[in-house]
Amino acid sequence: MSFILPELGFKFDALEPHIDARTMEIHYSGYHAKYAQKFNEALENTELNTKTEKDLFGEISKHNDDIRNNGGGFYNHKLFWTLLSPEPQRIRDRKLSDSINKYFGSFNEFKNEFSSMAAEINGSGWVWLIQMNDNELVITTTPNQDNPLMDVVLIRGTPILCLDVWEHAYYLKFQNRKTEYIDTFWNIINWKKVEELYNQLNV
Numbered sequence: 719m720s721f722i723l724p725e726l727g728f729k730f731d732a733l734e735p736h737i738d739a740r741t742m743e744i745h746y747s748g749y750h751a752k753y754a755q756k757f758n759e760a761l762e763n764t765e766l767n768t769k770t771e772k773d774l775f776g777e778i779s780k781h782n783d784d785i786r787n788n789g790g791g792f793y794n795h796k797l798f799w800t801l802l803s804p805e806p807q808r809i810r811d812r813k814l815s816d817s818i819n820k821y822f823g824s825f826n827e828f829k830n831e832f833s834s835m836a837a838e839i840n841g842s843g844w845v846w847l848i849q850m851n852d853n854e855l856v857i858t859t860t861p862n863q864d865n866p867l868m869d870v871v872l873i874r875g876t877p878i879l880c881l882d883v884w885e886h887a888y889y890l891k892f893q894n895r896k897t898e899y900i901d902t903f904w905n906i907i908n909w910k911k912v913e914e915l916y917n918q919l920n921v
């Protein structure tokens with residue numbers, strides 16, 4: 719195994735009442751673990767497992783759908799867990815909040831745009847806040863398990879925040895009430911991690 723399933727970092731029930739324990743357990747132990755296993759299987763007997771995810775995704779159009787779907791599923795969830803926090807948080811970093819204001823007008827406008835784009839995803843996919851090379855912040859969506867590091871998406875950039883909008887992420891608790899799931903996400907964002915990712919690029 720060259721790509722290892724990371725620890726979740728908190729207990730399955732840690733995000734209650736926002737995300738229920740059973741959903742987290744199935745999402746992590748069922749879905750994410752399976753993506754990790756299948757990603758490694760897809761890379762077996764190839765030269766690719768020495769590459770970083772970023773390098774692999776940068777040329778994902780050259781590879782088969784097993785690598786694309788399972789590689790995306792592995793990486794996207796790995797990032798997503800780090801962006802969730804059982805402790806309520808707010809943005810403390812001035813550079814990040816200034817940047818959100820610059821590109822979206824205000825935090826509320828950013829939040830509304832992110833939430834609307836999540837709600838408008840038809841079928842399974844993800845919504846992302848990405849950072850471009852010039853530090854511009856952009857909200858974008860991807861279908862299935864694609865992500866903004868892949869050379870097959872329209873808008874490429876480095877993800878600093880994401881939300882899983884597959885039904886498996888919320889259906890047990892929210893059923894058809896997708897917008898309630900999207901709304902509750904704002905209670906559990908790990909802004910410290912978002913700031914860390916933002917500042918890795920903004921040097």
Ligand code: MN3
Nearest residue numbers: 749882884887
């Ligand atoms: Mn998922």
